[in-house]
Amino acid sequence: MTHDQIQELMLIYAAGAADPDERAAAEQLLSNGNVVAQGAYAEAVAVVSTIPLSLNPIIPPKSVRDGLLLRVAADVSTGGVRPTLKPQSTPRGPVLAAWFAGALAASLALALTLTLVQNRNMRTQYQHLQDRFAASNELDSGIRNVVSSPHVRLAKLTYENRPDGGGPGARMMYCPVSKQYQLVVYRVSPPPPGRVYELWLITDQGQKMPAGTFTVDEKGNASHYFKAPRDVQIASAAVTDEPECGVTDPTGVVHLVGELR
Amino acid sequence: MSATDDIALMRCIAERDPTAMRELYDKHAGLVYAMAMKILRNRDDADELVADVFWELWDKSSRYDQTRASPVTYIVTLARSRCIDRTRRKAARPAVSLEGADGQFASDSGTPADNTVLGEQREIVRTALASLEPNQRQALEAAYFDGLSHSEIAEKYGKPLGTVKTYVRQGLIRLRDKLRKTD
Numbered sequence: 415m416t417h418d419q420i421q422e423l424m425l426i427y428a429a430g431a432a433d434p435d436e437r438a439a440a441e442q443l444l445s446n447g448n449v450v451a452q453g454a455y456a457e458a459v460a461v462v463s464t465i466p467l468s469l470n471p472i473i474p475p476k477s478v479r480d481g482l483l484l485r486v487a488a489d490v491s492t493g494g495v496r497p498t499l500k501p502q503s504t505p506r507g508p509v510l511a512a513w514f515a516g517a518l519a520a521s522l523a524l525a526l527t528l529t530l531v532q533n534r535n536m537r538t539q540y541q542h543l544q545d546r547f548a549a550s551n552e553l554d555s556g557i558r559n560v561v562s563s564p565h566v567r568l569a570k571l572t573y574e575n576r577p578d579g580g581g582p583g584a585r586m587m588y589c590p591v592s593k594q595y596q597l598v599v600y601r602v603s604p605p606p607p608g609r610v611y612e613l614w615l616i617t618d619q620g621q622k623m624p625a626g627t628f629t630v631d632e633k634g635n636a637s638h639y640f641k642a643p644r645d646v647q648i649a650s651a652a653v654t655d656e657p658e659c660g661v662t663d664p665t666g667v668v669h670l671v672g673e674l675r
Numbered sequence: 676m677s678a679t680d681d682i683a684l685m686r687c688i689a690e691r692d693p694t695a696m697r698e699l700y701d702k703h704a705g706l707v708y709a710m711a712m713k714i715l716r717n718r719d720d721a722d723e724l725v726a727d728v729f730w731e732l733w734d735k736s737s738r739y740d741q742t743r744a745s746p747v748t749y750i751v752t753l754a755r756s757r758c759i760d761r762t763r764r765k766a767a768r769p770a771v772s773l774e775g776a777d778g779q780f781a782s783d784s785g786t787p788a789d790n791t792v793l794g795e796q797r798e799i800v801r802t803a804l805a806s807l808e809p810n811q812r813q814a815l816e817a818a819y820f821d822g823l824s825h826s827e828i829a830e831k832y833g834k835p836l837g838t839v840k841t842y843v844r845q846g847l848i849r850l851r852d853k854l855r856k857t858d
Binding site: 422425426429430431432433434436456457458459460461462463464465466467468469470471472473474475477478479481482483485486487489490564 | 691693696697700704705706707708709710712713721722723725726727729730733734743744745747748751752754755759796797800801803804814815816818819820822823824825826828840843844847848850851854
């Protein structure tokens with residue numbers, strides 16, 4: 415097989431168009447350590463990977479970004495040793511090195527011009543959440559379940575008639591499929607003496623479902639998890655202050671409220 | 676932003692830096708999502724695909740080897756592979772075609788500098804693809820976006836196998852040569 419034939423084979427293989435016999439031939443060349451084939455393949459991958467660059471970028475839904483970043487934050491908070499990048503491998507020879515260098519240079523040149531910057535409005539908000547996660551050891555199995563869901567969403571709960579400008583408030587992470595809800599409260603004043611905060615999940619029919627009580631630490635922070643029945647449709651959430659034992663219907667002042675879209 | 680920046684981001688991700696993950700996502704999620712919409716033709720599947728690809732970049736960050744490919748090449752290759760896997764797992768694809776996959780939902784976000792260099796790169800690739808014969812381009816897109824082999828493309832379009840091979844081979848060679856000239 416000539417160099418040109420190998421290059422063509424690798425282009426076809428990288429593009430995914432190779433039939434089984436061509437694929438087998440390509441893979442055999444690569445697994446045998448054929449230097450020309452490896453270099454041609456690296457270049458072919460770089461060429462083929464430019465094809466989607468002709469597409470206009472499309473911003474994914476915000477919930478995708480939210481879910482991913484929460485999952486990453488949870489992963490960081492829950493620990494685990496992350497291996498570092500592979501060290502640069504020693505080239506097998508000058509020809510291979512030249513091929514890889516050429517291919518890498520081609521890839522880098524192509525990639526130099528690629529950049530996609532998207533909506534950054536939520537960055538500060540997520541950084542804030544991540545800092546909170548890092549500072550807290552309250553990431554129990556409940557919150558891990560919520561944030562690891564591919565359907566995870568994020569909503570704000572705010573004080574009624576008060577702008578959400580860095581003051582007290584809450585974020586609700588939830589999975590509308592598994593009906594798991596994780597409330598993170600920050601900078602909220604302690605409840606009145608003898609009372610606690612109670613979370614309410616409100617169905618699309620307006621029914622208020624008690625979702626547990628909680629209080630806040632000295633900084634006004636709290637984390638509260640609740641799993642609702644799967645057959646209810648939750649439309650919003652609210653936090654009221656209630657007697658310490660909790661109640662089945664809200665009686666106290668509404669402190670926080672927000673829609674769960 | 677350059678490929679060097681992307682390599683630095685990949686290195687930071689390997690060291691578990693969530694800020695780097697945010698940066699990488701904000702730079703490349705639009706491209707991955709456009710690919711997913713084009714290949715999967717289903718918004719929900721595309722949503723999951725983007726989440727899966729970027730989670731894999733985070734969770735299996737040690738797999739990236741900067742001596743083998745640029746980060747963009749790696750991301751695009753990974754995204755395409757996962758798209759094709761997902762397509763093959765589905766017995767039937769939905770008939771609904773999302774017109775936005777070809778740009779109607781194009782983002783106009785990003786800094787002016789980012790958009791300028793991105794626009795230039797996009798133009799280079801578009802020009803290169805536009806220079807192909809329609810049959811070459813069609814065969815190439817069927818191979819790349821639909822994951823079809825020569826035989827499958829021949830069957831899909833009712834063309835002789837040899838003709839399809841020629842289309843794909845010539846299309847790829849012309850694309851490669853056009854890109855080489857712009858390097």
